[in-house]
Amino acid sequence: MVVDRYGEEMWKKILSDARMDPEKQYDSKTSYEDKELFQIIRSISLDTDIIVEKVWEMFGEYFFDYAWKNGFDTLLKSMADNLEDFLENLNSIHYYILKVYFDVAVQGPTFQSVLQADGSIKLHYYSHRDGMYPALIGRLPRTNNVNFSALFVTGLLRKAARKIFNIDAKIVTFERSEVRRKNAIIEHVIYNIEPASNDISGFYKQRSARGKKEIPRLSLPISASTFATLFPTHICFNRELVVEHCGSFLKDEFNLSPGQPLVDFMSILQPDDVQMTFEDIETHLNSIFICQMNNDMIRAKTSEKRLSLKGQMHLVDGGNYVLYLNSPEVTSARNCRDLNMYVSDLQYHDATREMIMLKEMCLRQRGVNGKLEEAVCVMKRLTSEMEDYRQRADQLMFERIPAEIANVMRDGQHVEAQEFASATCLVTVICNFDIITMQCQPKEIFAIMNDLFRRYDSLIDRLQCYKVLSIMDSYFIVAGAPKPCDNHAEKIMNLALCLLVETKQVKVPNMNLPLMLKAGIHTGSVVAGVMGTSQIRYGVLGETVNIATRMTSYADRGTILVSHTSKLHASKTSNDSFVFEIRGYLNSAAKSATYAHFLISNKRRSIWEIMECERPLEASIDGYREAHTMDDQVAWxxxxxxxxxxxxxxxxxxxxxxxxxxxxxxxxxxxxxxxxxESNDSGISRGCGSRTDSTVCTIS
Structure with missing residues (x-):
């Protein structure tokens, strides 16, 4: 119900809030404690903001839909053609579902419906399960003293009336009480059920307008012994509960004979709220009676179980006698073996024979279904694990690849290397890394770099740049590739300023000094593409990368060197937002030089605005004082x-x-x-002994 309406995540949250395992799998054919059900219902109420009573009613309606969709629709539709008859047969439905289909020992409720003179139906509901009352109804005011099973039944009945008979039934709780029956407290709820509209088709059973036709009394040519053979377990008793006659099986196996008191050899198990009195039995004639013999069968003196009879009580001879027509309550071959009974003990007309055969087929089918459900659960778990492994493998394979290129590669397409006419490269190096490695333990160094790189990656993603490579204390970042943009130099310079400040937030253990970096930036053309086969990564090559690296080598601790090309490009897209100081020409290659500048600040945006974070209380307004403070330089x-x-x-x-x-x-x-x-040009070598010839002019 929860998964269908709110999704799998909500169901896991509800189980977690109910202090249960969110990964627990519930089986529809397994019985669970009522306490566990109540915890889940309360958790559903809290997480969905629906009152508990309404949740029980919804549960009743959902349970009917679940049964309808899972093969019980044919059975439910064949029970009756009107709601009145359907209510009279509720006990049969419960018995079949609990005892025959699910084969569980749960003590189900009992029902008794009585048609009133005003056309309404009084439905009596008896239950040993305290707190189950709202599930039957659908709509009740909130109260602290509510039987939730009744609300469950209300929702179930309202849904059944609408689904099977296409009518809307008005179901109101008429009375609720607790009665003591057989040394137990039983919940007794009386519902008043009537049509919700003037259309009563499908509500009442068909009755003849002429009234009942009187059937003439017949003297059937059948002897008592023949009747006892046809119904070998029947019992007929009078108002004093004294046996008048009984079936042949009871005579043979229990030595039962006329004149014996009924209470001496039999007790009523179901309905469990019925006392062994003629009046109580008379008021529950439309119920299934399950009675257990008080003694063992003669043939089964060592049996651990005693025979139970299941059938219906009929008033005969003007209501002076009750005829209990029944069959042994055996639903499977296993029950027969436990009771030391056989199918041959049953009459050919007894449907219990077919029930036993059908139950065996059901048990086999349940075994197959159980294995199938188990296999489905295993398959779901394996599928989930495979998807998890696939995502991990995908992440490991494409973590060094830009997302847009990784998506193309996942489709199996080949990605060609691309040339980008204009991109900006940033190379950073941690200063004094040799000192740090001598002062710190390897684990401490790892923790430092892990913290630093985590900060770097966050800023790189925020400013929409791309990390190409990180090796030990060095970072290589690019903007304008693989995703071209016009303001790539502006992005890189803002990122460099942020990295300059963020690096100082990481302290070196044992030295209490902040890390410091130096960086070089250059703009130009690059070639980028996917490199490698087993360990794929995205590579960026070109002279632009080499110049950015050399710029980094010329930079001092805590400074950012920017080539003149990058300065012009950034000034063009940012409207001269950046502040520079001249550094001068630097040898960027064997026969070339690059004019360089120190990047100082962004006069239009503070560091805190670029980093999208709140300014610390003790920090400067724009944050650039922290970036260029000399205290850290002196300390290093x-x-x-x-x-x-x-x-x-x-x-x-x-x-x-x-x-x-x-x-x-x-x-x-x-x-x-x-x-x-001596001349250093003559080629005369010191310590050469007597050799005096010139190695330059070769004159001897």
């Missing part, structure tokens, strides 16, 4: 000096010459060379 300079001293001490203990000693020796050698009187 001091850390570099200390690390240099440590390295010199370590080298001294190792017996290795320090970098200063090596540099001093090179200077002494250079001085000695310049002060030598």
């Amino acid at each position: 300079d001091h850390a570099e000096k200390n690390m240099k001293k440590v390295r010199q001490i370590v080298d001294a203990f190792r017996g290795e010459r320090s970098e200063i000693s090596k540099a001093a020796e090179r200077l002494r050698h250079l001085r000695k060379t310049w002060t030598s009187r």
Whole structure:
């Protein structure tokens, strides 16, 4: 019901709120505790904002629809052609569903319908299951003292009247009470049922306008012994509950004979609210009576179960006697074996024979259906797991591929490399990474970089750029590829400013210093495409990438170097929003130079606006003071000096010459060379012995 109306996620939430396993699978052929059902109903009420009484009524209506769709429609339609007869046969329906089809030990309710003089029907409902009253009705005021099964039945009956007989029935709770029957408290609810409109077709059974025709008394040529053989388990008793005559089976197996009190050898199991009195039996004539023998059969003295009889009570001889026509309550071959009975004990006209055969077929079918349902559950679980694995594999395969290209590749199409005439590349490097690796443990370094890269990825996605590659302390980012755009340089510069500030939010353990980066930006043409087969990734190549990398190598700690090309492109699309400082020419290749600028800020947008976050209370208004503060620079300079001293001490203990000693020796050698009187151009090598020939002019 919940899944059909609200979806699978709502059902899992309801189970979770009811403190149950949200992954639990419920089987329609398994009985569950009422307490569990009540918890789920209350959770449905809270999560859907529907009062509990209404939920029970909805459950009753849904239960009828469920039974109708799952093969019970033919049975329900064949029960009666009017609602009055249908209500009189409710006990039969319950018995068949609980005992024969589902074979459960749940004690079902009992019903008794009485047609009133005003045309309404009083339906008496008896139940041992406390709190089940609203499910029968459909519409009741909210109350704290409500039998929810009755509301369930109300919803079920209203739906049955509409579905089977195409009528709207007005069902009102007339009276509700608790009665003690057989040392147990039983819920007794009386419903008043009447047509909701003037159209009464399908509501009442057909009655002859001339009244009942009197049937003449006949003297049938049949002996008592023949009747006892035809109905071997029948019992006829008078108003004093004394046996008048009984069937041959009861005589043979229980030594039953006329004149014995009924209560000495038999007790009533169902209806469970009926006492063993003639008056009680008389008021429940339209009910199925299940009576259990108090003694064991002669043939089955070792049997653990006692025989029960199922049938109907009939008033005979003007109401002075009751004839109990019945059959042994056996519904399967297993029941027969438990009672030490056989199918041959039943008369050929007894439908119980066919019932046993049918039940065996049902049991086999239920076994097949159970295996099928189990297989379906396994298939659903495997399908879910396969889908999960497929998504994981898909993510692992295409996580380094832009989404638009990954979608094309999923369709099996080949993706050619593309040339982009204008794109902007950003290369960042974490400064003093060698010092960090010496001061921190490997796990600490991993935690630092994981935190940093998580921050980077969030900003990259927010500013619609693309991360091409990340290796150790370096990040390579591009904008304008694979998705072309006009403002790619503007995006990259805003991203670089954000990365500059965000990097400082990560502290180095054991040093209490913020991480700092340097970055290089260049704009130009690139070639991009999918690279690799087993480990696919998206690669960006070209001289633009090389120049951006060289720009990064020229950048100082905490600075962003921007090529003049990138500056012009960003100024054009951003209306000169960025502030630069001149750096000058830099060698970007063997025979070329690039004019560079320091990127300082975006004068139209603060760092907090670009990052789309709230400004910290202690931070500056635009955030650029934090990006270019000198305190961090001084702290890292001091850390570099200390690390240099440590390295010199370590080298001294190792017996290795320090970098200063090596540099001093090179200077002494250079001085000695310049002060030598010998020509350094003559090719005369020192320490060459007697060789004096020139390696330049080859004169001997």
